[in-house]
Amino acid sequence: MSGSWRITSLRGGRGTASCTDDQRPFRVATALTEPLLVGRALTVDLGPAHDRTSVITGLDFSLAAGRTLGVVGESGCGKSMTALAIMGLAPSPHRIGGVLRFAGQDLLTMPQDRRRQLRGADMAMIFQEPMTALNPVVPVGVQIGEMLIVHDNASETAASRAAVALLERVGIADPARRASAYPHELSGGMRQRVMIAMAIACKPRLLIADEPTTALDVSVQAQILDLLLELQRDTGMAMVFISHNLGVVSAVADDIMVMYAGRAVETGPAQRVLTAPAHPYTAGLIATLPDIGRRQKILPVIEGSPVNPRNRPPGCAFAPRCPLVIAECRTGLPAMVIVSPGQEAACIRCTA
Amino acid sequence: MGRFLLGRITGAGIVLLLKSFVIFALIGLMPGDPLDLMMNANPETTPEQMAHLRAMYGVDLPITQRYWTWLVAALQGDFGYSRIQHRPVLDIIIPALGNTLILTGAAFVLSTTLAVTLGTIAALKRGTWIDRIINLFAFAGISVPSFWLGLLMIYLFAVRLGWLPAGGMPRPEQGYGGMLAHLAMPVMTLVIVETGGLARYARAAMIEVLSQDYIRTARAKGLTDRRMLVRHALRNALIPVLTLVALQLGGLFSGAALTEAMFAWRGMGRLILEAILGNDYNLALVCLMFVTATILIANICADIAYTWLDPRISLGKRRR
Ligand SMILES: Nc1ncnc2c1ncn2[C@@H]1O[C@H](COP(=O)(O)OP(=O)(O)O)[C@@H](O)[C@H]1O
Ligand code: SF4
Ligand SMILES: [Mg+2]
Numbered sequence: 149m150s151g152s153w154r155i156t157s158l159r160g161g162r163g164t165a166s167c168t169d170d171q172r173p174f175r176v177a178t179a180l181t182e183p184l185l186v187g188r189a190l191t192v193d194l195g196p197a198h199d200r201t202s203v204i205t206g207l208d209f210s211l212a213a214g215r216t217l218g219v220v221g222e223s224g225c226g227k228s229m230t231a232l233a234i235m236g237l238a239p240s241p242h243r244i245g246g247v248l249r250f251a252g253q254d255l256l257t258m259p260q261d262r263r264r265q266l267r268g269a270d271m272a273m274i275f276q277e278p279m280t281a282l283n284p285v286v287p288v289g290v291q292i293g294e295m296l297i298v299h300d301n302a303s304e305t306a307a308s309r310a311a312v313a314l315l316e317r318v319g320i321a322d323p324a325r326r327a328s329a330y331p332h333e334l335s336g337g338m339r340q341r342v343m344i345a346m347a348i349a350c351k352p353r354l355l356i357a358d359e360p361t362t363a364l365d366v367s368v369q370a371q372i373l374d375l376l377l378e379l380q381r382d383t384g385m386a387m388v389f390i391s392h393n394l395g396v397v398s399a400v401a402d403d404i405m406v407m408y409a410g411r412a413v414e415t416g417p418a419q420r421v422l423t424a425p426a427h428p429y430t431a432g433l434i435a436t437l438p439d440i441g442r443r444q445k446i447l448p449v450i451e452g453s454p455v456n457p458r459n460r461p462p463g464c465a466f467a468p469r470c471p472l473v474i475a476e477c478r479t480g481l482p483a484m485v486i487v488s489p490g491q492e493a494a495c496i497r498c499t500a
Numbered sequence: 501m502g503r504f505l506l507g508r509i510t511g512a513g514i515v516l517l518l519k520s521f522v523i524f525a526l527i528g529l530m531p532g533d534p535l536d537l538m539m540n541a542n543p544e545t546t547p548e549q550m551a552h553l554r555a556m557y558g559v560d561l562p563i564t565q566r567y568w569t570w571l572v573a574a575l576q577g578d579f580g581y582s583r584i585q586h587r588p589v590l591d592i593i594i595p596a597l598g599n600t601l602i603l604t605g606a607a608f609v610l611s612t613t614l615a616v617t618l619g620t621i622a623a624l625k626r627g628t629w630i631d632r633i634i635n636l637f638a639f640a641g642i643s644v645p646s647f648w649l650g651l652l653m654i655y656l657f658a659v660r661l662g663w664l665p666a667g668g669m670p671r672p673e674q675g676y677g678g679m680l681a682h683l684a685m686p687v688m689t690l691v692i693v694e695t696g697g698l699a700r701y702a703r704a705a706m707i708e709v710l711s712q713d714y715i716r717t718a719r720a721k722g723l724t725d726r727r728m729l730v731r732h733a734l735r736n737a738l739i740p741v742l743t744l745v746a747l748q749l750g751g752l753f754s755g756a757a758l759t760e761a762m763f764a765w766r767g768m769g770r771l772i773l774e775a776i777l778g779n780d781y782n783l784a785l786v787c788l789m790f791v792t793a794t795i796l797i798a799n800i801c802a803d804i805a806y807t808w809l810d811p812r813i814s815l816g817k818r819r820r
Contacts, residue, residue, distance in 0.1 A: 298722060
């Protein structure tokens, strides 16, 4: 699709921006010692008790304020489900295991209503397809202003005024008029800007962007990425940025988590992962990027198709497609090993 | 908006005109003509006298010419006389139309509200015993014949318990209480018969809406379930429901006819039945025209509601 992304703007080494202070009473207190978002051995199983499918297995991640975690992997590897699990929106029935902490609080044991109050106010999410993600019969200004009515007890008039200001903030021209438009009256890029305006309305500390540019024209993709980076710089929010396209992720991420079949196969600082990938799957993803590595006539793709988490083979899930596969790969599950400071990979053939 | 309405009203006028001719022609096809009926009572009439009378009343003219005469008079507000009741048909139709509108209107509002409520609850509680019970009631409502239901209610509420009158119209001095008492059973009959199908449809529409991306967005925004339902789900689910309701408007009138007959409710259904059985051509014709006009007007209202509910549908022109 968007083949024109290059790894040009690596952002590693950026300092942690300070979080904007906030007076709202129900804002959770942050433990100073702990990153904003922490997942430990996170598992997500979907379906009723008698027919459970494990779609996420043993995910570890952490994200500090002002930083961006890029999550990358082929379609179906569990990126969206990870995001929905963090938001508390995994499709029911489900079972979520492990540890999931946000701003020093345990998300998994928190009362449902408390979790709902966090959604939108402290952690917000934008989705891949802004046309279907917006309500077709409600003016966009109302959909944005609603955030402030629900979370900040704003009046209708204050909310609609704030909506216009937010539309202006995300770069929509003539915001007062656009506020009364319906989603179908806007272009794809403008709709995604509306989604972003909605997401940042309550100044969340965490923004999860699930393939926010995948459905957009290539020319618009760059604008949306720039907008997200600019907002992050101004507000100091943390971002989980999800894409199947490593090129897009490389443009925004500080750290990268590469997922395969519901597991992380490599994590580390973006620069390390992109320039010195340790896992054969990461290397394959990089090789399929245009303009990276050797010039090739035909755009290479990783041979074979991704495995369904439903029938993951024993041993390394990537074994059927791995160019480096050996017999031992198929027997034991490779553990995450440290390959360089901060960089880990789950492959028995990579040693530090 | 104004232009759209003008267009729809013109369209409705043309439909009404065409329909009036079709009904006129169909009634002309019925065996016998008004003079045959008139003369049945007097076997002494000679064929010559009959021919003379036919010429005098214009009954022997071609149908197009007779229709033209009728139309010109009707357009001037003269809808003619009833053959049986010897009164201007308008004087008979207006009160009957009012009675029918009260009955069908009350049944319509109640059954639509009930159906959307039950359908929404069933959709939210999908797969639970609440859903199954609502489904059971919906099927019972769909499958029960309305005459049987009506008779059962008359037996129970009028004969055994004596709570409600068995039928007929309230007298003016009975006031609102009398009106409600007389309306209760016919309205209940219509509501029970109409709610089931609509509730099942509303349930399907709501389940469809609840699976949409914008509902996931509403949850991601941290809205309460109540706000998500009222502000985001309900309005979207009402769009397909309204489509079905608009399609069923015609059926509402014919469905009411049987109920009116059962409860001796002096509405249009009964009037049309009596007019046709009594060979009261002119009354039957004008009754059918009024029913058609009412359905056409209701459809225009549905169209306006439709564009109000769904901004993606434009009324000929862009909204903004
Ligand atoms: N509602 C669901 N019930 C069961 N399995 C699901 C459901 N939604 C997604 N899955 C499965 O979960 C896995 C991860 O999906 P997803 O997180 O959407 O992948 P990604 O976003 O990386 O493309 C997929 O294998 C998919 O088949
Ligand atoms: S463990 Fe084996 S199969 Fe898996 S990625 Fe490493 S070399 Fe390839
Ligand atoms: Mg996805």
